[in-house]
Amino acid sequence: MENFIAYNPTELHFGKDIIKELGNAAHALGKKALLVYGKGSVLRNGSYQDTRDQLDKAGINVVEYSGIKPNPLVEDVDNAVTLGLENKVDMVLAVGGGSAIDSAKLIAVCIPEQWSGWDVMKGRRDPVRALPVLAVLTLAATGTEMNSVAVVQNNQRMEKFGYRHPVMFPKHSFLDPSYTCSVPLDHTGFGIVDLVAHVLETYFGQGDASLSDRFAASIIQEAMEFGPQLMEKPEDYTLRARIMLAATTALNGLVSYGRLNGDWTSHALGHQLSLLFDTAHGASLSIVFPAWMKHMKPRIGSRLEKLGEDLFGNPSADHAIEGLESFFKRVLCPVRLKEIGIAPDQNEKILALMNKNKCNGKNPDNHLNDLDREKIVELMYAE
Amino acid sequence: MENFIAYNPTELHFGKDIIKELGNAAHALGKKALLVYGKGSVLRNGSYQDTRDQLDKAGINVVEYSGIKPNPLVEDVDNAVTLGLENKVDMVLAVGGGSAIDSAKLIAVCIPEQWSGWDVMKGRRDPVRALPVLAVLTLAATGTEMNSVAVVQNNQRMEKFGYRHPVMFPKHSFLDPSYTCSVPLDHTGFGIVDLVAHVLETYFGQGDASLSDRFAASIIQEAMEFGPQLMEKPEDYTLRARIMLAATTALNGLVSYGRLNGDWTSHALGHQLSLLFDTAHGASLSIVFPAWMKHMKPRIGSRLEKLGEDLFGNPSADHAIEGLESFFKRVLCPVRLKEIGIAPDQNEKILALMNKNKCNGKNPDNHLNDLDREKIVELMYAE
Numbered sequence: 001m002e003n004f005i006a007y008n009p010t011e012l013h014f015g016k017d018i019i020k021e022l023g024n025a026a027h028a029l030g031k032k033a034l035l036v037y038g039k040g041s042v043l044r045n046g047s048y049q050d051t052r053d054q055l056d057k058a059g060i061n062v063v064e065y066s067g068i069k070p071n072p073l074v075e076d077v078d079n080a081v082t083l084g085l086e087n088k089v090d091m092v093l094a095v096g097g098g099s100a101i102d103s104a105k106l107i108a109v110c111i112p113e114q115w116s117g118w119d120v121m122k123g124r125r126d127p128v129r130a131l132p133v134l135a136v137l138t139l140a141a142t143g144t145e146m147n148s149v150a151v152v153q154n155n156q157r158m159e160k161f162g163y164r165h166p167v168m169f170p171k172h173s174f175l176d177p178s179y180t181c182s183v184p185l186d187h188t189g190f191g192i193v194d195l196v197a198h199v200l201e202t203y204f205g206q207g208d209a210s211l212s213d214r215f216a217a218s219i220i221q222e223a224m225e226f227g228p229q230l231m232e233k234p235e236d237y238t239l240r241a242r243i244m245l246a247a248t249t250a251l252n253g254l255v256s257y258g259r260l261n262g263d264w265t266s267h268a269l270g271h272q273l274s275l276l277f278d279t280a281h282g283a284s285l286s287i288v289f290p291a292w293m294k295h296m297k298p299r300i301g302s303r304l305e306k307l308g309e310d311l312f313g314n315p316s317a318d319h320a321i322e323g324l325e326s327f328f329k330r331v332l333c334p335v336r337l338k339e340i341g342i343a344p345d346q347n348e349k350i351l352a353l354m355n356k357n358k359c360n361g362k363n364p365d366n367h368l369n370d371l372d373r374e375k376i377v378e379l380m381y382a383e
Numbered sequence: 384m385e386n387f388i389a390y391n392p393t394e395l396h397f398g399k400d401i402i403k404e405l406g407n408a409a410h411a412l413g414k415k416a417l418l419v420y421g422k423g424s425v426l427r428n429g430s431y432q433d434t435r436d437q438l439d440k441a442g443i444n445v446v447e448y449s450g451i452k453p454n455p456l457v458e459d460v461d462n463a464v465t466l467g468l469e470n471k472v473d474m475v476l477a478v479g480g481g482s483a484i485d486s487a488k489l490i491a492v493c494i495p496e497q498w499s500g501w502d503v504m505k506g507r508r509d510p511v512r513a514l515p516v517l518a519v520l521t522l523a524a525t526g527t528e529m530n531s532v533a534v535v536q537n538n539q540r541m542e543k544f545g546y547r548h549p550v551m552f553p554k555h556s557f558l559d560p561s562y563t564c565s566v567p568l569d570h571t572g573f574g575i576v577d578l579v580a581h582v583l584e585t586y587f588g589q590g591d592a593s594l595s596d597r598f599a600a601s602i603i604q605e606a607m608e609f610g611p612q613l614m615e616k617p618e619d620y621t622l623r624a625r626i627m628l629a630a631t632t633a634l635n636g637l638v639s640y641g642r643l644n645g646d647w648t649s650h651a652l653g654h655q656l657s658l659l660f661d662t663a664h665g666a667s668l669s670i671v672f673p674a675w676m677k678h679m680k681p682r683i684g685s686r687l688e689k690l691g692e693d694l695f696g697n698p699s700a701d702h703a704i705e706g707l708e709s710f711f712k713r714v715l716c717p718v719r720l721k722e723i724g725i726a727p728d729q730n731e732k733i734l735a736l737m738n739k740n741k742c743n744g745k746n747p748d749n750h751l752n753d754l755d756r757e758k759i760v761e762l763m764y765a766e
Contacts, residue, residue, distance in 0.1 A: 001624045003398025006529075008391065014640070015386025146389075208621070211605045211628050218597035226593070238591070241384045245594050245640060254637070257397070257628060 001258040002207035007166070008253050010146045014175045014245065016237070019050045019136060023058035025172040029132045030090020032061040034111075036080060036104045037095045038068045047138050047179045051095050063087040071274045071281065072099035074106075074154045077117035081110040084131075091132045091171075097139030098281070102150035105168040108133045121152055121163045130167040138179040140244040141191030141282065143198055143251030145173035153275060159357060160271035162264075175248065177240035185234060188243075189331035190282020192227040195247040196220055196324070197285040202255045202262040203307065204300055206366050209258030216255045217310040222246045224311070228330045265361030265369065266292045269376065272353045276346075283340060286333035290325040291379035295372065297321070300364055337380045344381050351377050384641040385590035390549070391636050393529045397558045397628065399620070402433045402519060406441035408555040412515045413473025415444040417494075419463060419487045420478045421451045430521050430562045434478050446470040454657045454664065455482035457489075457537045460500035464493045467514075474515045474554075480522030481664070485533040488551040491516045504535055504546045513550040521562040523627040524574030524665060526581055526634025528556035536658060542740060543654040545647075558631065560623035568617060571626075572714035573665020575610040578630040579603055579707070580668040585638045585645040586690065587683055589749050592641030599638045600693040605629045607694070611713045648744030648752065649675045652759065655736045659729075666723055669716035673708040674762035678755065680704070683747055720763045727764050734760050 013021045026033060033055060042048040055062055065080040084092065084107060092111075094104035106117050108131040119125050137145045144150070148168040153160035183191070196219075203216045223246050230239040249255075256262060269292065270284030297304060297317055304317035312323050325335050334340050342350075354373045362368055396404045409416060416438060425431040438445055448463040467475065467490060475494075477487035489500050491514040502508050520528045527533070531551040536543035566574070579602075586599045606629050613622040632638075639645060652675065653667030680687060680700055687700035695706050708718050717723050725733075737756045745751055 001398070001621060001628070003401055006395040006397065007393075010390075012389040014389065015384070018386055210609070210625055211601065211632065214601035214605060215598060218594065218601055222594045222597060238384060241641075242593055245384070249594065249640075257632075258624075 001209055002260040004257055004259065006253055006257055008146060008169065010169045011172045012146055012175065012248065013172065016176060016178060018176050019047070019054060019174050022051065022054040022134070022136070022172070022174055026055060026060050026091065026093070026134060027058040029134070029171065031059070032063065032087065032089045033091050033093045034080065034084040034087070034089040034107065035062050035064045035093050035095065036068060036107065037066050037100050038070070039066070041182070042095045042138055045138055045179045045182045047095050047136050051093070051136050063089060068096065068100045068103050070099050071160070071278060072103045072152050074117040074121065074152050077103050077106045077110065077152060080107045081117065084111045085114065089131065091134060093134040093136070095136040095138065097137070098142030098144045098151070101135045101137070101144045101170070102142070102152060104133050104135065105144070105150040105170070106152055106163070109165065109168060117152065118154055121161070123163070127165050127167050132171040133168065135170045135173040137173060137175045139183055139187065139191055140180055140240070140247040141194040143195065143247055145170060145175060146248050146252040149251070153271070155275070158275050158353060160275050161268065175244055177237055177244045180240045180244060181235045181237065183234070185231060185332060187280065187282070188230060188234060189333045190280050191247060192223050192243060192331045193286040193328055193333050194282045195250040196223050197266060197289055198250040199255055200289065201264050201266060202259065204303055204363055205256065205259040205262035206363050207259035212255045212257050212259060213306070213310065219246050219250050219255065220311060224327055231331055260366060261362060263361040263363040265359060265371065268357070268359040268361065269354060272350060272357060272359065276349060276353060277340070277342060279340060283334050286328040286335055287337055287340070287380050290321060290328070290335055291376050293321045293324070294379050295376050296369070299369065303364060336382065347377055347381065384592055385643040387640055387642065389636055389640055391529060391552065393552045394555045395529055395558065395631065396555065399559060399561060401559050402430070402437060402557050405434065405437040405517070405519070405555070405557055409438060409443050409474065409476070409517060410441040412517070412554065414442070415446065415470065415472045416474050416476045417463065417467040417470070417472040417490065418445050418447045418476050418478065419451060419490065420449050420483050421453065422449070424565070425478045425521055428521055428562045428565045430478050430519050434476070434519050446472060451479065451483045451486050453482050454543070454661060455486045455535050457500040457504065457535050460486050460489045460493065460535060463490045464500065467494045468497065472514070474517060476517040476519070478519040478521065480520070481525030481527045481534070484518045484520070484527045484553070485525070485535060487516050487518065488527070488533040488553070489535055489546070492548065492551060500535065501537055504544070506546070510548050510550050515554040516551070518553045518556040520556060520558045522566055522570065522574055523563055523623070523630040524577040526578065526630055528553060528558060529631050529635040532634070536654070538658070541658050541736060543658050544651065558627055560620055560627045563623045563627060564618045564620065566617070568614060568715060570663065570665070571613060571617060572716045573663050574630060575606050575626060575714045576669040576711055576716050577665045578633040579606050580649060580672055581633040582638055583672065584647050584649060585642065587686055587746055588639065588642040588645035589746050590642035595638045595640050595642060596689070596693065602629050602633050602638065603694060607710055614714055643749060644745060646744040646746040648742060648754065651740070651742040651744065652737060655733060655740060655742065659732060659736060660723070660725060662723060666717050669711040669718055670720060670723070670763050673704060673711070673718055674759050676704045676707070677762050678759050679752070682752065686747060719765065730760055730764065
């Protein structure tokens with residue numbers, strides 16, 4: 001087992017009508033909030049209005065920045081920072097999914113120091129503080145509600161990646177599964193794939209961590225049992241709750257106890273599809289992950305065999321890969337590029353961007369993989 | 384699934400030589416520490432000296448209170464509070480197992496307000512602050528290193544129970560499995576039973592929490608796979624690490640996500656044995672828990688069946704009970720009173736104290752159980 005630190009100070013409020021705890025939490029943190037969100041869905045599912053009601057009741061002044069994109073852009077972060085500085089806000093409150101919350105985290109780091117978002121993302125700054133972040137989650141997927149990571153993209157530079165810093169843990173996150181009941185089927189499936197990918201990328205990290213392996217299998221099994229049921233009954237509160245909790249635990253540190261790192265190559269590869277084609281994050285993963293596993297089989301064979309045993313009671317690497325790919329299909333996610341309309345003539349463009357951004361990962365022995373990106377792209381097109 | 388809050392701000396430092404991170408952590412919290420420990424074991428296993436070295440290097444002044452008992456007494460807490468007040472300490476640092484750390488938590492609450500420990504334990508005070516607590520753990524058992532609970536006993540009043548308050552989370556806990564390599568076999572087994580009991584008592588709580596059920600089974604399976612191996616190889620670092628991490632996750636909140644509560648009757652019943660006979664905590668549990676499950680079978684039958692399926696692949700309540708009892712024996716723990724030299728003529732005395740202290744619990748429906756304590760004591764004597 002590797003040495004590790006477990007630290008996660010986020011207070012997670014989970015359940016029906018749990019937003020009623022938001023007013024008091026915000027009141028303790030200041031008087032003026034920058035409210036960050038995307039577009040219409042938070043207006044339709046009630047979360048925006050419930051949040052405003054709570055803030056009004058607590059006497060919090062609100063400045064709004066809306067229009068955060070599903071693949072969130074650093075220019076929106078910078079614009080929101082300007083707005084927050086002009087209005088001297090005390091906290092940043094996101095309502096939405098990963099894009100709103102990730103943006104809010106970066107905004108909260110930039111405001112106190114008047115930094116640009118991209119300087120922080122590129123590691124050119126060394127944060128020691130941030131405004132407090134609160135999150136009202138409306139999509140079960142990224143796990144950002146209980147971790148210190150933000151993923152933001154820069155279209156000018158054609159770069160998208162994650163940045164992690166302990167000052168970015170949300171102070172409070174509010175997870176009412178009801179808000180996710182209206183998430184469309186496609187994005188429901190994308191969220192399920194995203195959470196499973198987070199667990200797998202940690203599972204393929206370095207370190208003999210038997211308990212984390214069990215937790216990892218637990219979360220994936222939860223998704224495999226209840227994900228397909230949810231696709232049949234998308235408005236079922238309990239099924240939404242199970243998937244929402246699974247998504248949070250998939251990336252809150254739990255499955256990395258005893259590991260040195262994870263292998264986040266699939267996320268890195270997937271981000272290039274989002275940059276080029278605005279592919280939804282979860283869809284990029286359901287296409288990339290099987291291709292990555294097939295390509296990596298010679299290196300991670302024994303881990304794939306253990307995964308097969310843990311998930312399907314069959315210690316076969318091929319069975320594990322096929323089982324996951326078939327699960328992705330059951331939650332209605334694409335597993336090849338052609339299913340999202342990307343023809344083989346885009347091959348070179350994809351490969352060029354993956355090469356430019358040096359997509360790769362370490363493991364299973366903490367050395368950079370000798371990744372054949374051309375082969376992986378080929379597998380993403382394969383019949 | 385029930386509404387719940389997940390909150391655990393403790394920073395857990397886990398691994399070999401991890402104590403080298405203590406100096407910086409303490410330095411950030413003040414200049415003078417009250418160092419709390421029990422007797423000789425922390426001198427023998429090196430943890431005491433390593434801690435002192437770290438504090439010296441960080442320039443922290445140290446006042447010592449030693450002699451905390453394995454079943455910790457509130458009078459030691461009060462004496463340590465007096466010492467801490469006289470010396471104006473900034474933090475409380477425990478080196479040892481649950482008894483030292485639980486005492487430190489209560490001391491840390493009492494010092495700033497000059498309260499008596501028992502007033503806090505009985506809920507007559509309403510803490511809003513505490514001195515920072517640091518813990519160097521040398522026994523895998525109670526999980527106190529990453530939760531906000533303290534269990535302390537009062538021999539004058541013949542009472543022992545747990546008290547929980549969010550100000551009591553340790554700021555930092557340092558878990559080097561090496562320090563546990565010299566724990567004697569009996570206490571190694573007691574610790575394993577203690578961790579399994581924590582998971583089970585949460586498992587029998589109220590709430591349809593499928594993911595927590597999976598995490599619960601994960602932790603118990605970890606203990607069942609590696610606990611008996613550890614009894615064979617007590618100096619194996621990796622086995623010690625697996626059991627240490629299992630004990631922490633057994634009571635850090637993880638398995639209660641989605642539950643309203645747990646059913647802590649077995650701990651309550653076991654505490655009466657510790658009060659009467661100074662029985663080691665883990666030994667009290669390995670005796671009480673099977674008796675409690677047998678008595679409760681009519682009420683918790685479906686949960687026992689699920690437990691049997693989750694742990695042994697056999698959905699039988701009797702099989703689950705027998706399986707756990709036999710596991711307790713495999714880690715060399717007593718499962719009947721006579722094995723620890725308590726003869727049937729003590730029956731009335733035990734029952735009287737259990738009745739006086741109203742040992743009971745709620746669940747599975749959040750109503751107090753209709754507990755026949757006489758029957759349970761009988762089962763603790765049964766052949």
